[in-house]
Amino acid sequence: MSGFALFAHQFRYDQKAFWRNPASVFFTVMFPVVLLLIFATVFGDQTVEVRGGIKTTAYYVPAIITLAVISATMQSLAMSLVIAREDGRLKRGRGTPMPAWVFIAGRVGNSAVVALLMLGLLAVIGRVLYGVAIPWSQMPEIVFTLLVGAAAFCCLGIALTAAIPSQDAAAPIVNALLLPLYFLSGVFIPDDQLPDGVIHFADIFPIRHFFEAFFDVYDPGSAGGGLQWGNLAVVALWGVAGLLLAIRFFRWTPRGG
Amino acid sequence: MADPVISIRGLRKSYGEFEAVRGIDLDVQAGEVFAFLGPNGAGKTTTVEILEGYRKRSGGEVSVLGEDPQHGDRGWRERIGIVLQSCRLDPYLTVRESLGLYAGYYRAPRPVDEVIELVGLGGKADARARGLSGGQQRRLDVGMALIGDPELLFLDEPTTGFDPSARRQAWETIAGLRDLGKTVFLTTHYMDEAQRLADRVTIISRGEVVASGTPDDLGDRESLPTTISYRLGGEEVSVETTDPVADLHELTGRAVERKLELEGLEVTRPNLEDVYLSLTSEGEDE
Known part of the structure; x- marks a missing residue:
C-alpha cells in the first residue's frame, strides 16, 4: 500500500475502535455536551461583561468548543496512547512493517476528525437550544484556528505520555493539568470575573491563547473576527515544543512490568 | 548446508x-x-x-x-x-x-x-x-x-x-x-x-x-544415574545407580530368594525437568 492508503487503513480502524469505546465516547463527546447544557441552564439568563456585554450562552458555546477540541486531542491521545503502550499494543505494532508515522497519523487524524465533529455538534446545540448564531461567514477562520489548536494539542498529548508511568496514572495526571487551566483560562468562569493575576498566569499556557483565538473568530464582536496571529503563534510554539519532546521521549514499549 | x-x-x-x-x-x-x-x-x-x-x-x-x-x-x-x-x-x-x-x-x-x-x-x-x-x-x-x-x-x-x-x-x-x-x-x-x-x-x-x-x-541425560525406589517393611528406599540392569537383577533376585515384597517398585530415568533443575540451580541459591 502507498503511504496514504496505509494511513487511510489505519485511520479507519482507529475510528471503529474510538466509537465503540464507551469511555472515549463519553469523555470526548458527551462530557462537553453535558457541560454546555449545565452552564447554559445555570447561567443562561445572565450577561457577561465581555465586549460590552454578551449573553452567557454566547460565551459558553465557543468556550466549550475549545474544551472539546483539547479533550478530543490532548486528553484523548494521552490517555489512549498510554493504555495502548502499557497493554503492549504499541510494541506489537512496532514489530510489524508498519511505519511509525502511519500509526501516529492515524491517531492524530482520528482526533482531528472528532474535534471537527464536536465543533459541528456544539455549534448546532448552541443555535437550536440557545439561539447562538453559527458564524458561517467566519468558517474558514474558525476551522483554521481549530486545526492549529488541534495539531498543537495533539503534539502536547503525545509528549505528555512520556510523563505518565502507568494506565492508572493517565486520568489523574491529564485532569490535574487540564481542569485547573480550564478554570484559570476563562473556559469555565467568564474571564471578566477572573482577577488579572490569574489571567496573567494562564497566559503562560496554550489553553488561554487557544481560547482567545477561537473566541474571537467565533464571536467577531468588537474584535472584528480576524485570525488572532499572536495567540495562534503561542499555541503553535507550545505545539512545536510538544513535538520536540515527543520525538525525544515518546516510547513504544511498556514502562511497567 | x-x-x-x-x-x-x-x-x-x-x-x-x-x-x-x-x-x-x-x-x-x-x-x-x-x-x-x-x-x-x-x-x-x-x-x-x-x-x-x-x-x-x-x-x-x-x-x-x-x-x-x-x-x-x-x-x-x-x-x-x-x-x-x-x-x-x-x-x-x-x-x-x-x-x-x-x-x-x-x-x-x-x-x-x-x-x-x-x-x-x-x-x-x-x-x-x-x-x-x-x-x-x-x-x-x-x-x-x-x-x-x-x-x-x-x-x-x-x-x-x-x-x-x-x-x-x-x-x-x-x-x-x-x-x-x-x-x-x-x-x-x-x-x-x-x-x-x-x-x-x-x-x-x-x-x-x-x-x-x-x-x-x-x-x-544418558549418563545420569537412574533411580530405583521401593518400600520395604513400610520404609522408603531409594537407590541411584549407573548400572540399573545389573542392580535391578540383583535386587529382585534377592527379594525372590527371601520372599520379600518390594512394594511400589519403580525404576525412573532422570526426566528433562531434573536435568533442567540441576543445570539451572547451580549457584542460584541466593
Whole structure:
C-alpha cells in the first residue's frame, strides 16, 4: 500500500475502535455536551461583561468548543496512547512493517476528525437550544484556528505520555493539568470575573491563547473576527515544543512490568 | 548446508553494571522449532528482544534472516512474526478486524479467513477481543503474528499463566506451525513445553548457555544415574545407580530368594525437568 492508503487503513480502524469505546465516547463527546447544557441552564439568563456585554450562552458555546477540541486531542491521545503502550499494543505494532508515522497519523487524524465533529455538534446545540448564531461567514477562520489548536494539542498529548508511568496514572495526571487551566483560562468562569493575576498566569499556557483565538473568530464582536496571529503563534510554539519532546521521549514499549 | 536463520556469536548485553547476557552463541536452522529455555531473569527476554530488533546489544554478532536486527528495515519486518510475552488486544475490534488491520501492514498477507481457521477461531471471527478467553486471545496473538506469512516466528513465553486446557490448545497451534514450514524461536520456562514442541533446546542460566541439544539427549541425560525406589517393611528406599540392569537383577533376585515384597517398585530415568533443575540451580541459591 502507498503511504496514504496505509494511513487511510489505519485511520479507519482507529475510528471503529474510538466509537465503540464507551469511555472515549463519553469523555470526548458527551462530557462537553453535558457541560454546555449545565452552564447554559445555570447561567443562561445572565450577561457577561465581555465586549460590552454578551449573553452567557454566547460565551459558553465557543468556550466549550475549545474544551472539546483539547479533550478530543490532548486528553484523548494521552490517555489512549498510554493504555495502548502499557497493554503492549504499541510494541506489537512496532514489530510489524508498519511505519511509525502511519500509526501516529492515524491517531492524530482520528482526533482531528472528532474535534471537527464536536465543533459541528456544539455549534448546532448552541443555535437550536440557545439561539447562538453559527458564524458561517467566519468558517474558514474558525476551522483554521481549530486545526492549529488541534495539531498543537495533539503534539502536547503525545509528549505528555512520556510523563505518565502507568494506565492508572493517565486520568489523574491529564485532569490535574487540564481542569485547573480550564478554570484559570476563562473556559469555565467568564474571564471578566477572573482577577488579572490569574489571567496573567494562564497566559503562560496554550489553553488561554487557544481560547482567545477561537473566541474571537467565533464571536467577531468588537474584535472584528480576524485570525488572532499572536495567540495562534503561542499555541503553535507550545505545539512545536510538544513535538520536540515527543520525538525525544515518546516510547513504544511498556514502562511497567 | 543452508545458512542458519538465526546466528548468534558472543552476544552480550549490559544494563549499567549488570550483565544480563554474557556471551551467548547459538544457531537456529530453517524449519526447526527451537526452544530457548531458562528460569525467570536468565536473559531470555533480553536475548529475544535483541533478535526482534527491539533492543540494542552491547557486544557480539547477530544475524537474523541474513540481517542485523538493529538495522532491520521494512522488508526484514515483512519476514518475521512476533508474539510478545504479554500483549493485550484492542478490546473493541473483532477477531476479523484485528487481523484485517494487521494484514494491511504487509505487502503479501495471508487471507484473513485462512488465518482465522489456522488458529482455530472459526466460531469467533466476529467476536470482539474483550469477549475471548485467555487461550483464545493468545491464539489471536499468534494469528496476528502469522498474518504477514513470516518465515520466522518468535514466541516469547506463549503459555505463561495459562490453565492446562488453554496450554494444550496453544501447544496444538504451535505444533501446527511446524507443518507450515515456519522456523519458530520459542522462549519458555516450562520444561514440558520445550520437550513437547521443540526439535532443539538451549538452556540458559544467568546469561550463559548451560546446555544445548535435542530434548532427548540434553545435558547428557544418558549418563545420569537412574533411580530405583521401593518400600520395604513400610520404609522408603531409594537407590541411584549407573548400572540399573545389573542392580535391578540383583535386587529382585534377592527379594525372590527371601520372599520379600518390594512394594511400589519403580525404576525412573532422570526426566528433562531434573536435568533442567540441576543445570539451572547451580549457584542460584541466593
